Structures are given as C-alpha cells and as structure tokens.
Amino acid sequence: MILHVDKINKSFGSRQVLKSVSLSCDKGKVNGLIGPNGAGKSTLFRIIFDLIRPDSGTVSVCSTSNKPLGGFVDKPALYGYLSARDNLRVFARLQKIDLRIEHYKELMELVGLDALRDDPVKYYSTGMKQRLGLAVSLMNDPECIILDEPFSGLDPFGNRSFQNLIRELARTKNIAVLIASHNLYDLGDLCDELYIANQGEIVRQGNATDLFHMASISYRIYGDLFFQSNTLKQLGAEISEGNALVIPGKEGIEAVICNIIEEGCSVSACIPQTSLELLLQKEFP
Amino acid sequence: MKELLAVELFKIRKQRMTFYGLAAVLVLVAFIMVSAFFQGRGFLDIMLKNIQDSFEFQGDLLNANLIIYLVLNSLWFHIPLILMVVVSGFLTTEYKDGTVEAVLLHPVSRWKFITSKYLATAIFTILLVGILMMATFISAYIFFGGGDLVVFLDGLSFYESGEALRRLFGAFLSGIFIALFYAVAGLTLAVLFRESTITWIVSAFFLIVTTMLLKYDFGWSVLNSYFFPKLIDSWQYFFYYDIPFNTIWIKNAVLFGYTILFALTGIWIFNKRDIKP
Numbered sequence: 001m002i003l004h005v006d007k008i009n010k011s012f013g014s015r016q017v018l019k020s021v022s023l024s025c026d027k028g029k030v031n032g033l034i035g036p037n038g039a040g041k042s043t044l045f046r047i048i049f050d051l052i053r054p055d056s057g058t059v060s061v062c063s064t065s066n067k068p069l070g071g072f073v074d075k076p077a078l079y080g081y082l083s084a085r086d087n088l089r090v091f092a093r094l095q096k097i098d099l100r101i102e103h104y105k106e107l108m109e110l111v112g113l114d115a116l117r118d119d120p121v122k123y124y125s126t127g128m129k130q131r132l133g134l135a136v137s138l139m140n141d142p143e144c145i146i147l148d149e150p151f152s153g154l155d156p157f158g159n160r161s162f163q164n165l166i167r168e169l170a171r172t173k174n175i176a177v178l179i180a181s182h183n184l185y186d187l188g189d190l191c192d193e194l195y196i197a198n199q200g201e202i203v204r205q206g207n208a209t210d211l212f213h214m215a216s217i218s219y220r221i222y223g224d225l226f227f228q229s230n231t232l233k234q235l236g237a238e239i240s241e242g243n244a245l246v247i248p249g250k251e252g253i254e255a256v257i258c259n260i261i262e263e264g265c266s267v268s269a270c271i272p273q274t275s276l277e278l279l280l281q282k283e284f285p
Numbered sequence: 286m287k288e289l290l291a292v293e294l295f296k297i298r299k300q301r302m303t304f305y306g307l308a309a310v311l312v313l314v315a316f317i318m319v320s321a322f323f324q325g326r327g328f329l330d331i332m333l334k335n336i337q338d339s340f341e342f343q344g345d346l347l348n349a350n351l352i353i354y355l356v357l358n359s360l361w362f363h364i365p366l367i368l369m370v371v372v373s374g375f376l377t378t379e380y381k382d383g384t385v386e387a388v389l390l391h392p393v394s395r396w397k398f399i400t401s402k403y404l405a406t407a408i409f410t411i412l413l414v415g416i417l418m419m420a421t422f423i424s425a426y427i428f429f430g431g432g433d434l435v436v437f438l439d440g441l442s443f444y445e446s447g448e449a450l451r452r453l454f455g456a457f458l459s460g461i462f463i464a465l466f467y468a469v470a471g472l473t474l475a476v477l478f479r480e481s482t483i484t485w486i487v488s489a490f491f492l493i494v495t496t497m498l499l500k501y502d503f504g505w506s507v508l509n510s511y512f513f514p515k516l517i518d519s520w521q522y523f524f525y526y527d528i529p530f531n532t533i534w535i536k537n538a539v540l541f542g543y544t545i546l547f548a549l550t551g552i553w554i555f556n557k558r559d560i561k562p
Contacts, residue, residue, distance in 0.1 A: 051389055052560060067391065077383030091388075094292055095391050
C-alpha cells in the first residue's frame with residue numbers, strides 16, 4: 001500500500017466537508033473516487049497533497065522516493081505564457097531535475113503530445129492541457145498519481161485514449177492511481193476499486209465490477225420490433241424506436257431477453273444502466 | 286533555493302506584466318521630460334523671479350539635473366504604485382491560474398517557494414530602479430544637457446552641476462530602499478488577499494495612507510521618527526545643504542528592517558494558511 005488516508009475530517013467554517021474519510025491505494029491499481037459535485041473529492045485531494053490541513057485524521061504515504069505523489073487537483077494548472085517545454089523545465093527545475101531533450105521528448109511521447117510545438121500552452125485545447133498536466137505529474141517518477149476530474153472537457157476519443165494511457169501507466173509502470181470524477185461512466189471501465197463519496201462521506205467502497213453490477217437495476221436493450229412484445233409491456237418498459245429501457249425484476253435480464261426473442265423481437269445489444277443515485281445510498285434497496 | 290530563485294526570475298522574465306511595468310516606468314520618465322520641456326521654463330521663471338537679479342546661474346536651469354530631480358519625485362507615489370501592482374501580480378496571477386497549487390504538488394517546501402518569490406521581487410525592484418536611473422540620467426543629459434540644480438526644499442537651494450550629480454545619484458540609491466519596502470509590502474498584501482483586484486485596491490490605499498502619514502504629527506517622538514510612513518523620504522535629505530548622512534542611514538536601516546518584517550510576515554502567513562480555502 002502506497003497511500004493510506006485515515007479518518008479525515010475537515011470543516012470550512014460551520015460546514016463539514018469531509019466526515020471521517022478513509023481510503024487506500026495499492027501500486028499497479030487504479031482506484032476511483034466517484035461522487036457528485038460538492039462531495040468533497042477535491043478537498044480530500046488537497047489534504048492528501050498537504051495543500052490544506054485536515055481538522056483530524058492522517059495521511060500516510062509509504063514511500064522512500066523523492067516524489068511519492070504526483071497529479072493535479074481541479075484541473076492541470078500550467079503557466080499559460082510558457083511553451084510546453086518551458087512548463088516542463090520550470091517544474092523540473094523546481095524538483096532539481098535536469099530536463100534533457102531526450103527526457104522531454106520521452107514524456108511528450110508518453111502522453112501523446114507533439115514535442116516540436118513551441119507556442120504558449122494557453123493556446124492548447126483542454127485535452128492537450130490535461131495531457132501536459134499528466135506529463136508534469138509524471139516527472140520525477142512518482143509512485144502514486146492523483147488526478148482530479150482528468151476527463152472533464154475531453155471529447156469521447158480523447159476520453160478513451162486518456163483512459164488507456166492511465167491504465168497503461170498503472171500496469172506497465174506499477175504506479176498507484178487515484179482518480180476522482182463525478183461521471184460514473186468515466187471510471188466504470190477503468191478502475192479496479194471504487195470509493196463512492198456523497199456529502200463528505202465515503203458511503204460505499206469495493207470492487208468496481210461488483211459495485212456496478214449491484215447498482216445496475218435497469219437495462220437498455222437494443223434491437224427491433226419491441227412494440228410487439230407483451231413481456232416488455234408487462235414490465236412497464238420505456239419503449240422507443242430501436243431500444244427499450246427495462247427493469248427486469250426477480251426473473252433477471254436473461255429471462256427477459258429469452259422471452260422477447262420468443263415473441264419475435266430481435267436483440268442486438270443489452271447495456272446495464274448503473275444508477276449513481278443508487279450507489280450514493282448507504283444501503284441498496 | 287537556488288533553483289527556486291532561478292525559476293522565479295525566469296517566470297518574471299517571461300511574463301508580459303514585467304514588460305508592462307518597465308514600459309510604464311519609461312513612459313513616466315518621457316512624460317516628465319515632455320512636461321518639463323513645455324512648461325518647466327515658465328515655472329522656473331515664476332519661482333526665480335525675485336532672485337534672478339541678485340544671482341548668476343551657470344547655464345540653463347532647465348537642465349538634466351532638474352529633470353532627474355523631478356523624476357526622483359516619482360518615488361513618492363508613481364514608482365511605488367507601479368511596483369506594487371506588478372509585484373503583487375507575480376503572486377495573484379499564480380493564485381488565479383492555480384500554479385501555486387501546481388508547484389506545491391511537487392516536493393517543494395512552502396517557505397522556500399514564497400521566500401524565493403520575495404528574493405526575486407527584491408532583484409526585480411533593484412533592477413527596475415536601476416533602469417529608471419539609467420534611463421533618466423542618459424535621456425536627460427542627451428536632451429537637456431548639464432547645468433546647476435535648483436531645488437525648493439524649505440527654501441531654494443542651488444548646487445553646482447558636479448555636486449548635483451553626486452546628490453542625485455545618492456538619492457537614487459536611497460530610493461532603492463523605499464522601492465524595496467513598497468514592493469515587499471505589495472507581495473505581502475498579495476499573500477494576504479490572493480485576489481488581484483482586491484490586492485491592487487488595498488495596495489493603492491496603503492500607498493495613499495503612507496504618503497499622508499509622512500507629514501502627520503503623532504505626538505510621540507518614537508512614532509514620528511521610526512514609524513514606516515516617516516521613513517519614506519530619505520532620498521530627499523540628499524538635497525539639504527549639509528547632507529545628514531546619519532539620518533539617511535538610520536532611516537534606510539529602519540525601513541529595511543520594516544521590509545524584512547513585512548517579508549517574514551508574508552512568509553509566515555503563506556506557510557501557515559491553507560493554499561486554497
């Protein structure tokens with residue numbers, strides 16, 4: 001275990017933003033922290049980075065490296081008036097690293113940016129800034145990277161490639177990754193472990209697949225001729241052209257699909273619909 | 286610390302704000318010269334009307350030394366204001382862009398980061414006053430030429446060209462302490478308020494109050510002698526007939542003490558407080 005957060009409490013004035021929050025990260029694993037806006041995710045990350053101090057609780061980092069933690073909070077903050085190389089130079093020099101051209105090119109290649117571009121980063125797109133922010137975080141080989149909303153502002157292609165990059169970093173470089181997002185689908189495929197935060201508390205934690213499975217009570221079925229299915233009508237499914245949203249009940253989704261195929265419908269896909277509202281509840285119904 | 290200071294100086298060199306500050310100083314010098322060229326002679330004639338028959342002046346009194354003296358007067362308000370705005374911007378823009386946080390996400394100690402900012406500010410301030418001095422001396426001598434200096438300080442004083450030059454040079458060196466004080470105060474206000482507009486307003490207010498209190502009688506000799514608003518006139522003492530070097534040294538030393546105190550306060554607050562509430 002590289003990072004362990006134990007019973008952190010934090011208040012701003014009379015408002016308690018974190019209530020006895022605990023979590024941990026292992027090397028080579030991607031951990032997700034999901035919660036709506038205002039759940040306390042960024043505050044927790046700032047406490048982990050020692051930018052703000054908790055009222056109580058501890059943050060333990062088990063590392064002997066020069067830079068145990070890397071990452072960004074809110075969004076990657078860069079010097080807009082400097083080029084990508086100058087930004088990396090500044091952050092390298094702060095850490096007493098001599099950023100050679102080979103190392104610079106290697107970092108830029110790793111995050112998928114053009115090393116030859118030399119205009120100020122204020123002209124970069126959001127996705128490019130996210131990637132450059134990740135490059136800054138990866139300098140000096142941190143053992144754990146902590147990324148706050150890294151997918152915000154990314155298009156679906158950028159989102160997918162950024163997810164692949166993070167997954168690869170965890171697997172190949174054995175880095176522990178902790179990512180926060182308010183979007184369930186950003187973290188669904190990516191994380192090994194999930195922490196669900198709501199109103200300053202961790203309301204649920206566990207294996208990502210298990211949690212998603214438990215919180216998937218409805219399914220969107222894609223196919224044709226759903227209007228002629230009595231099974232879907234009896235279940236009160238929302239039927240539209242080419243798809244239907246159904247809550248299968250006790251018989252399970254497999255039985256529903258068998259029934260509607262017998263009724264002459266065709267089925268091409270079935271996607272579980274995970275409910276964030278359900279995940280945010282302390283107890284599943 | 287060496288690396289942090291080098292990074293801070295690099296950032297100052299790369300920021301447009303730095304060059305706007307320098308440009309403002311040079312425009313101020315140019316404006317004073319143009320004003321003096323068109324209106325200075327009339328003003329001098331009025332001032333010297335009663336004594337022109339009794340004294341003989343060497344050369345034109347509207348000369349480089351008088352122009353340099355007029356530029357020195359910008360140390361009361363204009364230069365400190367430009368300095369406070371630019372210097373506080375070095376930190377408030379970092380708060381706005383989130384780069385203070387970004388730096389501290391790396392293994393960089395808070396007190397070293399902010400101390401390097403104060404040191405870089407001091408270097409920038411000395412350079413700015415140096416550039417102001419060079420630009421003023423060179424351009425004034427090119428456009429107006431040398432001559433005797435006339436100043437009005439409790440009464441009219443006249444200094445021969447060589448003597449005037451020595452006094453003006455000393456006044457500029459003394460002005461560095463004043464500029465340093467205001468620059469450091471500006472940065473400390475930025476540490477306190479973090480937001481640029483609020484910091485600028487408070488800086489301007491601080492400057493106005495300090496200038497007003499210079500002539501205010503506190504009724505207590507210690508305050509009248511050593512409270513910081515009373516120390517911002519050291520450069521003017523170079524234009525008394527007998528230069529009170531002892532007073533100038535004491536004023537500058539105490540003002541430098543205040544500068545250190547303001548810097549230490551800023552460092553302590555930055556170290557103690559959450560980076561983002």
